[in-house]
Amino acid sequence: MELSDLSAHELALYLRQRRISAVEILESCLKRIEAVDGRPGRLDGGPLTVEDEQKVHSFITLTPERARAQAEAVDRKIAAGEDPGPLAGVPFTVKDIFCVEGTPSTAASRILANFTAPYTATPVARMEAAGAVMLGKVNLDEFTYGSSNESSAFQPSPRNPWKLDRVPGGSSGGSTASVAAGEAPLSIGTDTAGSIRQPAAFCGVVGMKPTYGRVSRYGLIAFASSLDCPGPVARNVTDAALMMNTIAGADPHDSTAANVPVPDYLAALEQGIKGLRIGLSPDYFRITYPNLQNGTFETQPLPAEIEASVRRAADLLAAMGAEIVEGVPMPNTRFGIPAYFVISRVEAASNLHRFDGVKYGYRTPEPMNDLRAMYRQSRGQGFGAQPKLRILMGMYVSAAQYSEQYYNRALRVRTLIRQDFDRAFDPQGPYRLNALLTPTTPTTAFKMAALYGDSVLMQYADQLTVPANHAGVPGVSLPAGLDGEGLPIGIQLLGPDYREDVLLRIGRAYEEATETDPWRRVRPQALL
Amino acid sequence: MSEAITPEVFNHLVELAALALDPQEAEYVRKQLNNQLKAIHELEAIPLEGDIAATSHGVPYTVQISPALREDEWQPYPNPQGILAQAPDSSDSYIVVPDIPHTTLE
Numbered sequence: 016m017e018l019s020d021l022s023a024h025e026l027a028l029y030l031r032q033r034r035i036s037a038v039e040i041l042e043s044c045l046k047r048i049e050a051v052d053g054r055p056g057r058l059d060g061g062p063l064t065v066e067d068e069q070k071v072h073s074f075i076t077l078t079p080e081r082a083r084a085q086a087e088a089v090d091r092k093i094a095a096g097e098d099p100g101p102l103a104g105v106p107f108t109v110k111d112i113f114c115v116e117g118t119p120s121t122a123a124s125r126i127l128a129n130f131t132a133p134y135t136a137t138p139v140a141r142m143e144a145a146g147a148v149m150l151g152k153v154n155l156d157e158f159t160y161g162s163s164n165e166s167s168a169f170q171p172s173p174r175n176p177w178k179l180d181r182v183p184g185g186s187s188g189g190s191t192a193s194v195a196a197g198e199a200p201l202s203i204g205t206d207t208a209g210s211i212r213q214p215a216a217f218c219g220v221v222g223m224k225p226t227y228g229r230v231s232r233y234g235l236i237a238f239a240s241s242l243d244c245p246g247p248v249a250r251n252v253t254d255a256a257l258m259m260n261t262i263a264g265a266d267p268h269d270s271t272a273a274n275v276p277v278p279d280y281l282a283a284l285e286q287g288i289k290g291l292r293i294g295l296s297p298d299y300f301r302i303t304y305p306n307l308q309n310g311t312f313e314t315q316p317l318p319a320e321i322e323a324s325v326r327r328a329a330d331l332l333a334a335m336g337a338e339i340v341e342g343v344p345m346p347n348t349r350f351g352i353p354a355y356f357v358i359s360r361v362e363a364a365s366n367l368h369r370f371d372g373v374k375y376g377y378r379t380p381e382p383m384n385d386l387r388a389m390y391r392q393s394r395g396q397g398f399g400a401q402p403k404l405r406i407l408m409g410m411y412v413s414a415a416q417y418s419e420q421y422y423n424r425a426l427r428v429r430t431l432i433r434q435d436f437d438r439a440f441d442p443q444g445p446y447r448l449n450a451l452l453t454p455t456t457p458t459t460a461f462k463m464a465a466l467y468g469d470s471v472l473m474q475y476a477d478q479l480t481v482p483a484n485h486a487g488v489p490g491v492s493l494p495a496g497l498d499g500e501g502l503p504i505g506i507q508l509l510g511p512d513y514r515e516d517v518l519l520r521i522g523r524a525y526e527e528a529t530e531t532d533p534w535r536r537v538r539p540q541a542l543l
Numbered sequence: 544m545s546e547a548i549t550p551e552v553f554n555h556l557v558e559l560a561a562l563a564l565d566p567q568e569a570e571y572v573r574k575q576l577n578n579q580l581k582a583i584h585e586l587e588a589i590p591l592e593g594d595i596a597a598t599s600h601g602v603p604y605t606v607q608i609s610p611a612l613r614e615d616e617w618q619p620y621p622n623p624q625g626i627l628a629q630a631p632d633s634s635d636s637y638i639v640v641p642d643i644p645h646t647t648l649e
């Protein structure tokens with residue numbers, strides 16, 4: 016086994032024991048990237064070659080010199096007997112939606128392709144302050160708008176390390192692909208409708224969406240400000256807990272980063288789950304989506320393998336002392352996507368008006384007679400189809416004559432979705448859950464190009480993850496086996512506000528229960 | 544079902560959004576918008592009684608967990624030239640843009 020395959024907590028331990036150095040860890044990860052990643056995403060990336068189809072393509076910008084300087088600084092601290100920090104020497108990748116000082120921070124969009132961030136996002140700064148070593152910026156859907164990474168303006172877009180003709184999911188697909196492929200043990204992503212949990216499920220890794228406000232959004236290029244949550248991607252629960260210890264907590268730079276004490280997520284991990292009440296809801300075992308031909312809605316059960324993974328997890332957790340509560344009603348789950356189509360678009364349209372070709376980013380090279388023409392041409396050429404769609408939809412549904420029908424209605428539906436969770440988690444209520452156990456996604460990773468272009472079906476990939484964003488509650492996706500095609504299946508735990516500790520504890524128990532499962536020893540295709 | 548976002552409505556939105564789309568892209572985007580609206584129409588079927596308030600944030604923000612606002616104090620930024628250098632066109636510490644259209648009010 017190579018160093019790049021070890022977990023973050025093992026690497027941090029071995030480094031402190033002086034069995035390995037930070038530079039050795041870094042070199043191992045760079046070697047892995049060299050072996051499996053292929054060419055990084057580029058604007059006008061040109062046609063895909065046969066070789067491209069065999070590579071992962073996680074990265075937009077690799078920063079090996081910067082990483083080497085950080086790793087050497089960690090090694091110097093250890094040599095001098097100083098505390099190098101809890102994540103010392105642990106490499107991580109950063110979704111290119113975070114600003115990192117001195118690096119291109121592109122949002123995978125032409126409009127920011129030439130933007131170099133003048134400051135560093137709080138979660139990234141906290142990782143670096145803890146001694147973690149940033150390897151570079153990884154790909155995503157343009158401005159995070161997608162569930163497959165195919166909408167990135169930087170091509171080739173990432174591929175699923177488990178099966179290279181599949182998408183890695185999205186929008187944090189570069190993050191989850193890089194972690195699944197052993198390029199880094201950790202990555203920082205963002206989740207607005209499932210953008211950490213869905214690609215984590217597709218790539219067979221752990222991905223956590225913390226409670227809204229648990230992790231600062233300072234330095235995050237905003238999509239939907241009332242829904243965006245930065246969070247960890249890791250290969251196991253302990254590493255996710257270690258990362259949460261570092262990135263969570265109030266931030267004077269973000270007035271929505273809640274002033275709630277951060278527990279030691281690691282300390283809680285091994286406490287067991289005896290007596291915890293874990294719910295199953297029939298509303299998470301089916302999906303409802305529109306038939307665009309006749310305007311009706313169709314409901315289908317989930318694939319049997321996905322449902323079976325959740326049921327098996329419930330059985331294993333019950334055997335470890337948890338109490339499984341069946342039949343928890345979450346009746347508004349199906350309205351998550353339609354409400355999201357409205358709320359996220361209104362917020363996106365507002366956030367994207369700042370990109371105007373004036374202060375930074377792309378400006379049309381054509382001479383323009385007046386300012387308005389320059390705005391139109393710069394935005395028209397700089398934004399891809401997905402941002403344009405979101406801006407236009409956001410403006411339509413918030414227009415004065417429609418906002419009551421659409422935007423205000425969606426905000427009230429959001430209240431109903433929140434009430435589902437309040438009822439399920441209410442300590443005095445009928446269910447008194449500590450967590451809800453659900454599938455993460457309605458399918459495993461789909462083929463590249465299978466959905467891309469159909470913005471409606473693509474959005475429905477988030478049906479089981481988006482309710483937590485509306486409600487603000489935390490969620491985590493855990494790898495739970497492989498389907499008949501060898502693709503990872505993800506299960507999801509959702510919990511009450513600020514109870515990431517309980518979710519991680521249950522996740523750790525599930526890992527212990529499945530430690531000897533044969534699928535845990537299967538390696539992704541990209542590593543064979 | 545007739546299209547809610549007709550070419551006329553669409554062109555008006557594009558103008559308001561300060562965007563420019565080529566005809567092929569416009570056709571794709573307009574079709575997708577109409578498809579998305581069909582999904583959004585599901586919201587209209589949900590019974591919403593009068594006392595259901597709008598939620599703009601899932602997690603309630605109480606006084607206890609809301610961080611105190613910082614003092615509104617001027618702080619020097621160490622590298623203003625670095626910020627200016629990001630502008631597509633600048634001159635003598637000014638950002639240069641094409642002519643700003645003026646409208647004479649009657």
